[in-house]
Amino acid sequence: xxxxxxxxxVIIRCFKRHGAEVIDTPVFELKETLTGKYGExxxxxxxxxxxxxxxxxxxxxxxxxxxxxxxxxxxTNIKRYHIAKVYRRDxxxxxxxRYREFYQCDFDIAGNFDPMIPDAECLKIMCEILSSxxxxxxxxxxxxxxxxxxxxxxxxxxxxxFRTICSSVDKLDKVSWEExxxxxxxxxxxxxxxxxxxxxYVQQHGGVSLVEQLLQDPKLSQNKQALEGLGDLKLLFEYLxxxxxxxxxxxDLSLARGLDYYTGVIYEAVLxxxxxxxxxxxxxxxxxxxxxxxxGLVGMFDPKGRKVPCVGLSIGVERIFSIVEQRLEAxxxxxxxxxxxxxxxSAQKKxxxxxxxxxxxxxxxxxxxxxxxxxxxxxxxxxxYCEEAGIPLVAIIGEQELKDGVIKLRSxxxxxxxNVRREDLVEEIKRRTGQPLRIC
Amino acid sequence: xxxxxxxxxVIIRCFKRHGAEVIDTPVFELKETLTGKYGExxxxxxxxxxxxxxxxxxxxxxxxxxxxxxxxxxxTNIKRYHIAKVYRRDxxxxxxxRYREFYQCDFDIAGNFDPMIPDAECLKIMCEILSSxxxxxxxxxxxxxxxxxxxxxxxxxxxxxFRTICSSVDKLDKVSWEExxxxxxxxxxxxxxxxxxxxxYVQQHGGVSLVEQLLQDPKLSQNKQALEGLGDLKLLFEYLxxxxxxxxxxxDLSLARGLDYYTGVIYEAVLxxxxxxxxxxxxxxxxxxxxxxxxGLVGMFDPKGRKVPCVGLSIGVERIFSIVEQRLEAxxxxxxxxxxxxxxxSAQKKxxxxxxxxxxxxxxxxxxxxxxxxxxxxxxxxxxYCEEAGIPLVAIIGEQELKDGVIKLRSxxxxxxxNVRREDLVEEIKRRTGQPLRIC
Numbered sequence: 037x038x039x040x041x042x043x044x045x046v047i048i049r050c051f052k053r054h055g056a057e058v059i060d061t062p063v064f065e066l067k068e069t070l071t072g073k074y075g076e077x078x079x080x081x082x083x084x085x086x087x088x089x090x091x092x093x094x095x096x097x098x099x100x101x102x103x104x105x106x107x108x109x110x111x112t113n114i115k116r117y118h119i120a121k122v123y124r125r126d127x128x129x130x131x132x133x134r135y136r137e138f139y140q141c142d143f144d145i146a147g148n149f150d151p152m153i154p155d156a157e158c159l160k161i162m163c164e165i166l167s168s169x170x171x172x173x174x175x176x177x178x179x180x181x182x183x184x185x186x187x188x189x190x191x192x193x194x195x196x197x198f199r200t201i202c203s204s205v206d207k208l209d210k211v212s213w214e215e216x217x218x219x220x221x222x223x224x225x226x227x228x229x230x231x232x233x234x235x236x237y238v239q240q241h242g243g244v245s246l247v248e249q250l251l252q253d254p255k256l257s258q259n260k261q262a263l264e265g266l267g268d269l270k271l272l273f274e275y276l277x278x279x280x281x282x283x284x285x286x287x288d289l290s291l292a293r294g295l296d297y298y299t300g301v302i303y304e305a306v307l308x309x310x311x312x313x314x315x316x317x318x319x320x321x322x323x324x325x326x327x328x329x330x331x332g333l334v335g336m337f338d339p340k341g342r343k344v345p346c347v348g349l350s351i352g353v354e355r356i357f358s359i360v361e362q363r364l365e366a367x368x369x370x371x372x373x374x375x376x377x378x379x380x381x382s383a384q385k386k387x388x389x390x391x392x393x394x395x396x397x398x399x400x401x402x403x404x405x406x407x408x409x410x411x412x413x414x415x416x417x418x419x420x421y422c423e424e425a426g427i428p429l430v431a432i433i434g435e436q437e438l439k440d441g442v443i444k445l446r447s448x449x450x451x452x453x454x455n456v457r458r459e460d461l462v463e464e465i466k467r468r469t470g471q472p473l474r475i476c
Numbered sequence: 477x478x479x480x481x482x483x484x485x486v487i488i489r490c491f492k493r494h495g496a497e498v499i500d501t502p503v504f505e506l507k508e509t510l511t512g513k514y515g516e517x518x519x520x521x522x523x524x525x526x527x528x529x530x531x532x533x534x535x536x537x538x539x540x541x542x543x544x545x546x547x548x549x550x551x552t553n554i555k556r557y558h559i560a561k562v563y564r565r566d567x568x569x570x571x572x573x574r575y576r577e578f579y580q581c582d583f584d585i586a587g588n589f590d591p592m593i594p595d596a597e598c599l600k601i602m603c604e605i606l607s608s609x610x611x612x613x614x615x616x617x618x619x620x621x622x623x624x625x626x627x628x629x630x631x632x633x634x635x636x637x638f639r640t641i642c643s644s645v646d647k648l649d650k651v652s653w654e655e656x657x658x659x660x661x662x663x664x665x666x667x668x669x670x671x672x673x674x675x676x677y678v679q680q681h682g683g684v685s686l687v688e689q690l691l692q693d694p695k696l697s698q699n700k701q702a703l704e705g706l707g708d709l710k711l712l713f714e715y716l717x718x719x720x721x722x723x724x725x726x727x728d729l730s731l732a733r734g735l736d737y738y739t740g741v742i743y744e745a746v747l748x749x750x751x752x753x754x755x756x757x758x759x760x761x762x763x764x765x766x767x768x769x770x771x772g773l774v775g776m777f778d779p780k781g782r783k784v785p786c787v788g789l790s791i792g793v794e795r796i797f798s799i800v801e802q803r804l805e806a807x808x809x810x811x812x813x814x815x816x817x818x819x820x821x822s823a824q825k826k827x828x829x830x831x832x833x834x835x836x837x838x839x840x841x842x843x844x845x846x847x848x849x850x851x852x853x854x855x856x857x858x859x860x861y862c863e864e865a866g867i868p869l870v871a872i873i874g875e876q877e878l879k880d881g882v883i884k885l886r887s888x889x890x891x892x893x894x895n896v897r898r899e900d901l902v903e904e905i906k907r908r909t910g911q912p913l914r915i916c
Contacts, residue, residue: 054839058478063577082527083524089565150849154849156832160839374496389714392719393718396720400604404495409585409590
């Protein structure tokens, strides 16, 4: 939890820096709200028992509840973040950060705006967060559903097979083109020459120059959807250059994303191994953030089908927790789980009352303080407690100190002790622990 | 959510000030974990549908999961807080802050310690939080389950009726003694003279002097359990005096608390109406925090029944949200839902690129900044957006400013505008919005 709080803090600060408000929705939704939104993965939804009343399910992600919330409250314009747990009846894989109950950290911009401005901001946010977390080098793959659909059309895939071929393409980050082609031809009934044509496209990736090259592609440029997608990507790259993150972005025709609801730009951030470890090309070690544009989802919940265009991103925070934890373990770095600044201790017996009085004074002054819950603890035990809990200071009361109106302040690491006048103790603790003055 | 975050912030700061670490447990527990822990209220537990695998229920509170967690991880010593949602299939009452899904904010101290030191700290924490929240005057009622049980015994209640008579007594904060007596005699089969004997006790409340008076009570002082409870309460009052909160505490023999698992001291904080509104005695307007000692619960989850004594408190944060919201409404005070410090705007057309460049510079410097997602927004619309969202500053770019290497910084409330050199802009915004220097 201590690690989690640090990661959340980085993420929340970034979301707030971009002017988002925070919303909350219930952990369960009406079962029908979730039905038909997640394709094959719908079988992973947790249902509640029918105990009378509405049929309910636990939320599967935060995007569908957000769209439901917008439609229900007739909101057409909001920038919000939502950090909460979602639920999937999946096989957990602890080391890879995959659980049945896990956090999602979502940021979305809803509203009718000029093209690619909010989309570019979403990518900027992803880059800011991944850089701040210092979890290694990363790359953001970008594509557009309209380019994919246009590409499928000109390669000769029938409309009805777009989504299933899309999910085959989506596997290219894990398996080879040969295997994907086998699936397309063997399982999904595509003609081999159609698959090969797709193969020529989806194995390409690059920067804005690839966008421009495809805009000249004699076939693709004839497809209206693909042309729109490519035009928008070109604009997107312009904005990303202004944001100073174009070097982090790769236009990758193999990026497809699993979810049904995307309608435009899609993206996925992957961590790269260090070049020394991998061969020529950096090897992806998995997605840590993803998102895209979904202009049709809110309309599905509006009685009149009114659309609210949305674009957003989700940080794969459980994977990030695993990475940060592993790094801390490797460094043998101990993370403090409390923030206590000072332990109120005594060197002699019969000073419980004095300890209680002093710790109370410190709490009232906003100092994070503890005492051992024993009448007559040994000084050694009190010092040991500080070492274990990482408490930096000990305020020691003794008979003589009480007479002199001072407290002995001891630094746990240096073992230095100085007498501080009781009325100066709060200021001295704040000074030593670098806590800004603040009224609590 | 903006109000909630402020309330949570006060609570979390207090919990951390008292040296607690934070833990998290899953939203669902094994059904059997919850069975038999909540008495009559067990019918309010939400179950998950049996989709194969374990039978699960949504947690009903945070105390039972905490005890399960301690036993499962063989922890005998921890001070933790947990802020999370719990679930009850109850009739919601929005205005009173009663929902089916609601937050609990729990702080608990587990471990074998000298008597009443952690118990006193829990009461101190309750007082600190309720004072910091500034939701009006409050009183903390204190009693002890052992005193109640001893009292029932000497009044002639049979052992088997202790719990059910206890829950009748618990209603005394809502209904009159006459009604409670009727329930005891009519529904629960108590002899009227037994009920009257109980009535003589439970209508008493006061300070430490009442404890001392009852220690002299010829009958009660003969009961071992009651004597233990009274002895501990006397000690508790000593510590509360040292903590400077004895004036907030009332020893109240009618306080019983509904839950089965309490074994010692119990307490409940109630808000008081202003004396002007009520008659002679301040009228309670409902419980906003409660807790007590439960020394047997962890043992119920340990295969060998090993006990871990615990004491804790729970802040009734939904009630507090309602109160704070109502107060803000009455004051017609608008709460900002974002923290944006500056809007990057332009006075002329064709400056989108310049706006994107500047907003990106500000984000990278840790400034909370926004821009309108339009190519050529009107200045008036940009200023209006600031007024609505409560953004204090506008950084305006124009052709002339670009040439001069300055940005026009406008205060939204005073409408004052000054030219700031671009390289000084970040510092000037931080200075004006009082943000401490911090690397993001």
